[in-house]
Every structure is written in C-alpha cells, then in structure tokens.
Amino acid sequence: MKASVVIIVLGSWGLMLFLPWWTIIFPCFIAGLIGPDRGYKAFVAGLVASGGLWLALALFADFQNSGVLTGQMASVMDLPVWAVYAATLFVGAVTGAFACLAGYLVLGRGR
Amino acid sequence: MKWIKAGGALLITLALAIVFSSQLGPVPALGPLLNPVSGFWQSDGPQHKPHHVWLTGMGLQDSVLVVYDDRRVPHIFARNNHDVYFAQGYVTAQDRLWQMDIQARSGAGTLAEILGEGLVEIDKEQRRKGMMFGALNKLEVYEQDELLMPTLTAYTDGVNAWINQLSHRDYPLEYKLIGHKPAPWTPLHTLVMHMNMASTLASGTSAAGMSNVREALGDDFINRFLPAYPADMDPIIPENTQWPFNPVSPAEVPDAFSPVTLSDANYAFPSPYLGSNSWAVSGYRTESGRPLLSNDMHLELSLPSIWYEVQLSSPDMNVYGVSLPGAPTVIVGFNSDVAWGVTNSGANVLDVYEITFEDESLSRYRHDGQWKETSYVVEEIPVAGGHAVIDTVWYTHHGPVGFLDRENLKGQATQWIAHRASVDLRTFYEINRAGGYTEFVEGLQYFDVPAQNFTYADREGNISLWHNGLFPVRWEGMGDFISDGSDPAYDWNEFIPRDHVPNITNPERGFVSSANQNPTDPEYPYFLGRFFASYERGARINEVLSERYDFTYADMLGLQLDNVSLTARTGLPLLLSLFEEHSSYEELSSEEQQFIEQLRSWNYEMLGDAIEPTLSRLWLTKTRRKIWDQVYSRTDRRPVRYPDNSRTIQLMADADEYEMMLNDFAGGNGSSLPEIVAQGWKETISQLREERGTPDNWNWADVQNVRVVHLGRIDALTRAGIQTHGASEALNSKRGSVGPSWRMVVSLEDEIRAWGVYPGGQSGSPGSVHYDDFIQPWADGEFFPLHFFESGEEAISWIQQGHQTQRVSP
Numbered sequence: 001m002k003a004s005v006v007i008i009v010l011g012s013w014g015l016m017l018f019l020p021w022w023t024i025i026f027p028c029f030i031a032g033l034i035g036p037d038r039g040y041k042a043f044v045a046g047l048v049a050s051g052g053l054w055l056a057l058a059l060f061a062d063f064q065n066s067g068v069l070t071g072q073m074a075s076v077m078d079l080p081v082w083a084v085y086a087a088t089l090f091v092g093a094v095t096g097a098f099a100c101l102a103g104y105l106v107l108g109r110g111r
Numbered sequence: 112m113k114w115i116k117a118g119g120a121l122l123i124t125l126a127l128a129i130v131f132s133s134q135l136g137p138v139p140a141l142g143p144l145l146n147p148v149s150g151f152w153q154s155d156g157p158q159h160k161p162h163h164v165w166l167t168g169m170g171l172q173d174s175v176l177v178v179y180d181d182r183r184v185p186h187i188f189a190r191n192n193h194d195v196y197f198a199q200g201y202v203t204a205q206d207r208l209w210q211m212d213i214q215a216r217s218g219a220g221t222l223a224e225i226l227g228e229g230l231v232e233i234d235k236e237q238r239r240k241g242m243m244f245g246a247l248n249k250l251e252v253y254e255q256d257e258l259l260m261p262t263l264t265a266y267t268d269g270v271n272a273w274i275n276q277l278s279h280r281d282y283p284l285e286y287k288l289i290g291h292k293p294a295p296w297t298p299l300h301t302l303v304m305h306m307n308m309a310s311t312l313a314s315g316t317s318a319a320g321m322s323n324v325r326e327a328l329g330d331d332f333i334n335r336f337l338p339a340y341p342a343d344m345d346p347i348i349p350e351n352t353q354w355p356f357n358p359v360s361p362a363e364v365p366d367a368f369s370p371v372t373l374s375d376a377n378y379a380f381p382s383p384y385l386g387s388n389s390w391a392v393s394g395y396r397t398e399s400g401r402p403l404l405s406n407d408m409h410l411e412l413s414l415p416s417i418w419y420e421v422q423l424s425s426p427d428m429n430v431y432g433v434s435l436p437g438a439p440t441v442i443v444g445f446n447s448d449v450a451w452g453v454t455n456s457g458a459n460v461l462d463v464y465e466i467t468f469e470d471e472s473l474s475r476y477r478h479d480g481q482w483k484e485t486s487y488v489v490e491e492i493p494v495a496g497g498h499a500v501i502d503t504v505w506y507t508h509h510g511p512v513g514f515l516d517r518e519n520l521k522g523q524a525t526q527w528i529a530h531r532a533s534v535d536l537r538t539f540y541e542i543n544r545a546g547g548y549t550e551f552v553e554g555l556q557y558f559d560v561p562a563q564n565f566t567y568a569d570r571e572g573n574i575s576l577w578h579n580g581l582f583p584v585r586w587e588g589m590g591d592f593i594s595d596g597s598d599p600a601y602d603w604n605e606f607i608p609r610d611h612v613p614n615i616t617n618p619e620r621g622f623v624s625s626a627n628q629n630p631t632d633p634e635y636p637y638f639l640g641r642f643f644a645s646y647e648r649g650a651r652i653n654e655v656l657s658e659r660y661d662f663t664y665a666d667m668l669g670l671q672l673d674n675v676s677l678t679a680r681t682g683l684p685l686l687l688s689l690f691e692e693h694s695s696y697e698e699l700s701s702e703e704q705q706f707i708e709q710l711r712s713w714n715y716e717m718l719g720d721a722i723e724p725t726l727s728r729l730w731l732t733k734t735r736r737k738i739w740d741q742v743y744s745r746t747d748r749r750p751v752r753y754p755d756n757s758r759t760i761q762l763m764a765d766a767d768e769y770e771m772m773l774n775d776f777a778g779g780n781g782s783s784l785p786e787i788v789a790q791g792w793k794e795t796i797s798q799l800r801e802e803r804g805t806p807d808n809w810n811w812a813d814v815q816n817v818r819v820v821h822l823g824r825i826d827a828l829t830r831a832g833i834q835t836h837g838a839s840e841a842l843n844s845k846r847g848s849v850g851p852s853w854r855m856v857v858s859l860e861d862e863i864r865a866w867g868v869y870p871g872g873q874s875g876s877p878g879s880v881h882y883d884d885f886i887q888p889w890a891d892g893e894f895f896p897l898h899f900f901e902s903g904e905e906a907i908s909w910i911q912q913g914h915q916t917q918r919v920s921p
Binding site: 013016017020021022025029054055057058060061062064065066068069070072073075076078084087088091092094095098099101102105106108 | 113116117120121123124125127128131132141142143145146147148149150151152153154155156158284288825827828876877878879880882
C-alpha cells in the first residue's frame, strides 16, 4: 500500500503540473494494478493518497496567500471556508479512490 | 463477476472524471476549479511587498524597469516610447486582464460567447448601437497616425506578451469560474474600450421623452419648465464673456416635427448622477502663490476599478496619473510641468431620427425628397453552448437603425458623434508630454468624444479650462426631440471649429471650475444641447473658491469632501414653510415634531450618520413627483422627461406661477402646494417606517447604500453598505454605486506634489490584498500622497528605504 501511495502522490502531482486534473486517474489506476492485495485497501489508498495530496496542496496555497483568496472563494460559493476544503478533498479523494480500485479489480489479484 | 466489478469501477471513475469536468447548471466544473495546482487556489494575485523588476526580451527594444510601490502602483522607466507603452500593456494586463477582456466583450457585443444565451439581447443592443461600427471607423484613422498606431501596437504587444506566458494555473479567478480563457488583445479592443467610455458618458438622449412632452403639453411648457438655460445656472464660463469670432451658421429652423411612437424603442436618458468636479485655482488665491488643481470624476464604482494608477517615464515624458485598463497613456494626472483634470460635458452628441422606408425590403429610405439606399451589416453573435444568433442591422447616412416597425415601414436611427473617425487618444499622448499651455491646447484638438471640460494648471502659473470635443453646429432645439430623418435640416453638416468651443484662461476671478453644468450663458453663439447638470455642485464650488486668498492643498481635499446640499438649502425651508400652512401640521405626533425640529436646525450637510438628509431628500423627491404627476398624468405617453429639482423648487417659491401651471397644463385642477407638501411628508414617514422600521435605521448612509460593484455582478466580490458621507448633489457626490472614481489634487510648486485615492485597489484579483485596499481610506475621506519619481534609481531607493505611504486627510 505504501508503494501505491507513493505512486499516486508523485504521479498525480507531476501530471497536474502540466496536464488537466483528470489525468490523476492514470497514476491511481496504475497504483491499483501493482500495489494493494485487497479491494478495500486499493480504495483507501486512492482515497487517502489522492485526497491527501489535494488537501495538502490546497493548504499550502492558502498559507502562501494568508487565506485571502479562500475567504473570497467561500463567499462566492456561499459556503464556509471548511466546505471549500471539503469539496476540494472530495473531488481528489473520490476520483483517486475509484481509479485505484478499478486498477486493482482489472488485474483481479488477491482472494 | 470479476469483470462486472472491474467494469463498474472503471465506469464510475470515468463518470467522475466527466462529471467533475463539466459545468452543471450554475455550478462550475469542479475538477479544474478546485484543482489545487492550477485551479482557483492559484489565482491569488500579488500579495507582496514593494519590489522592482526588469522586463527584457518578449519584443521589448531595451530593458524596462518597473518599480512597484507599497500601494502596488507601477512606476515604469523605459528608454524609448515603444517600450514604455509595451510595459504599460504588460503590467496592466498582469493586474487587470479579466476586466479588460470582459469590458471589451461588453462593448463589442461578444459576452454571450463566453457567458451564454442570457447575454444575447445585451450583445444585440451594443451592435445596434454601432459600438463596433464606431471602433472600426476610428481604427482606420489610427492606422494613418504615425504616433498613435505604434503606441497602440506596442501596448497590444505588451498585453499579449503577458497573456502568452500564462497557463491555466495563472488565469484570473473569474476565468476559472466560468471555465474560459483570455482572448488575445488587438488595437481594435482598445478602441472598443474608448467606445465604452463614450457610451457611458455621451450616449444618453432625452429625445423620446421630450417628443412625448411636446406632444402632450406643447413648447410653452418646455420653454418654461425644461429650459435650455436655467435661471439659476452658474455657467462654467462666467456670464457676459465675449466671444471674439464669427460663428458658423446652422441650417434654417424647420417646422416642429411629430414623430410616430415605436413601441419597443428604448433609450437611456443621460444619467444625472454621472458627473464630476474639477477646478484650478491661480496662485493669487493660494497660500503658496502657485496654482492648485483638483479633479474627481463621478462614475460607476466597480471592482476592479475603472482606473489603474501608473507612472510612465521615457526620454520625452514623465507622467503620473490614472489610466484606463485596455488603453495606453495616462488619462488624468500630471507631469513635471502641468496638471490636468476632466469633467464630462452634457452637450448633446446623439440624435435620434425617424426613418421612413420605401417598402418591406428596407432597401431604401426617404431623405431630401428622394429614396436613398440603405446598407446593412449581418451581425453574428456567437453563443456559448449554443448556435450563433444572427441579427441584421440597417444603416442610413445618419447611422444604424436601432429600432424597427416593419409593419408601418418606420424605424429610428441614431447619429452619434462616437461613430465618427477620430484619434482621441492622441490628446492624452500629447498632454502627457506637454511642457506648457500651448502644447496642452495643441493636444486638445484631437479629442472628439466623449466631450470633456479639460481643466488645466501649470508651474508657470497659468490656469485654463476648455469645453473640448466635437459638436455639430445646431439650430436652437435641434436634437432635443426625435428628428425628422427625411429632412436635411436635421443633418449634421458642420462642426464647431475647435477654437470656437467655450474656453477660458487665467480669468480675473482667479479660478476656473466645472461640475458638468451649462458651459455658457445664452450669449455664446452656438447651441450645444438642452440638458446639462443642474447648478448645485458648480455653484457650491464657485461659492467656496470666491471666499479666500490663502487656499492650501488641504483645503482642496476638504472641498472635494464637502457635503453641503444646495438642493436641501434652497428646497427644505420652502417645504417647511409650506407645510406650516397645512392643517395636518398641527396634528403631528411628538416624534414627527421632533423630526421637524431637527430639520429646522440642520446645516444641510449630507452626513452618513444623520437622518436629516434622508428625510429631506425623500420629502423633496415625493413632493416633486406629485407636483409634476398632476401634469403628466394627463398623458399616457411614456417616457417623459421631468423638470429637475431646481426648477421644481423655483416653482414652489412662486405661488402665482404654480397657479398658472395648474391652469395651463393640469386642466385647472390640482392640489395646493401645502396639500402636496403635507402628503409628501406623510408618505415619507410611512415609507421609511414600512421599509426600514424604527428611525434608528434611517441613517443616510444606510439609505444611500454606497457600494463598489464587481464587474461580473458576483455579489460576494462586491463591497456594499459602505458607511460614508455625501450625496449626488453635494461636491462629495455619491449615490448608490456612483461616486468619485478618482480623487486627485495637484499643487504646482517647483517640485510638484499630488494626492489621490480611488475606491478599489490596483489588483483585479479578489485573492490579492490589493483588490480593495483603497476602499476604506476613500470612504473615510483620506488621500494618499502620490510618489512621482524623477528616475528609476530614486524609485528603487525609495522602496529600499522601506517607506510606507501615510494617508492624509484635510
């Protein structure tokens, strides 16, 4: 599972720097192919690694900006600031989780 | 089973990728928007301390130094004129790209292309107004101008140099919200921005409203109550000034024309709230013995702001002031020798013509006893997520036909001075470099629209004012009503020669001033139009400037913040004394008696934390409405132009004239003035109670709701409910989302000193600390000293010493 997390974090980050956000499904899928030995582990690996990456990068951007932009964005969306984080985490985590699970299931390893 | 599970997971993954990449109704595509590497998280904009950068390459001929001071004002030092305008385009785009794009789209009628179907009608309106027609006509003459075309091109290249290096991650927030990207800039975009300014300031018309009034009430009513030269006007050029030239004669005055009504025709009246103040005081009225110049332009207050502060320095120029994002040069400001400001002219430069077509093909229209050919343009309006909408716009020699009644073969065309070819920006190019009065006046000749009162002062001690623009030569009343498009008497054949426009230099009274009021008395040999701003602000400026001989810059700052309402000063005593004559005055509740007492002892200052301005304004508005409704209720023609406050107050002071008005124009029956005033009071109190509850919620600032509105109408990015003083008729002229958009005072001493502020911030990025950092100082009546550096070295050393700009207030 550790390998999956590393592949997802490094792969997604690298791809997102240059390509559209949805290309994160490829490293997540690959991580699912080679890493976990259980379906739920694959799902959790995608969830934690991809979601964690999105959350950490968002926190870093927010920190650099002293929170000004996040506050503005929250009021544009008419949401509290934590909900903007939650939405970001959700998009990264759920997409990563299913991509990783799909990778695991395609190869069909484990019991 | 295994493959079903795997297929299911794959499908869900792909579905998520697709759903999060799509805009669903009002919800933007969440994936790209929330992506922490390139989504909104990265659209933070500038946060940093003062710094300097060297721009090189990208198409620059040499290196350019840009020093950002602590308010993020860029001070640009270039070694040639190409580079200075290239850098201006570059730094402006860096801070204001989305604004430039959306405003250019709004002018060109291409909003629907990025915002969808809902904007098609607005796009159509802009195209029928001839916005692009005017911009293209202008482009043709710019292309012939050996100074301005290189300027426009350099600016354009600078904007595009910035755009070209952007990736999705760098796009301004608003692009990410609507899922779009910036379009390349062209010189035509700059001219569309100029058309926008002309549209804001010089495209209103009262013609339809006035034709309705004339039809219902006749010329007697108009001449008495909607006069071209109001009795109380205090014209810009003092009365009894001599005009030493032979005027160009207009055509013969034709018989009055009765237009037919087009049901969908809809024109904006000139806004009575868009206006400005400007004055220059000569050395003999100032403490320093040197001139002082003051200017504040009252425009729609927006975020990002309409203005961008900048210093431009090249070998033949060093100028500081505000620029329009999307256009090169400084529009209002100063250099080391001269300072200038502007206020808008209310002169009529847009006429509406009734057109009669020969047949349903609309291919020919009546003019001068003949059928003449029309032309047409097929406008294709692209629509995001839909098919392009096609709209055919017909043109006559007057201009584009905005409204059509095909059944009756009628139409209305507009002729607008902004449709004509002109190189208006050349004026600012020249004035930015002017070393004295002669060069200033030479520069003015290029500026046609929107006509402005250019106020001027220089270090040699001169002060001057030019009511400057291109004006058709008119017979008196021409263009006040809908014109007969078939009669050549209404054509624009000749224009007022530039040395005949109203102007005054170094007058005896020691100051020049303008607040959009009538430029001259009736002795001036040309007719410029019927509706200029009412006298209040102009008269107040003149009243204060006549008082003293020891003015300082702080007095000028203070005068910009003056809250005295001449409307209240003249109208309220009348309201109070008329009310006393009415029986209900004796029956007021103790609370209402208290209000009346407060109004009696009030000093007519429109302060935000007082309720007297609220009571006075609402009471007068209701009374005025009631007086004229007695007349206008007798016709169902709409729109109609109402007489203004000042004329209404004059009428209220003259019982005989009021009696006459009722007899002649209201069918002999109507209410007495005390009755109307009493009703007005009653309705004022009940409306305030109903809408605002108890009197502690009636403060003027809450009623005014001064606000700075986001250009994309995103409420969260708007700043509303600003607690501040002022009112539209006061010098501190604020009303809702209109107010002083740039305040500036310049003292023309050996070393020029200047102060300024605008309600916004240098960065258009809502995530930047510089998005709205000037709003609070502006609301509090504070100004910033403007840092005008001689050289790049001086600018760098200033920021390196860690100076902080200290606000000043009068």
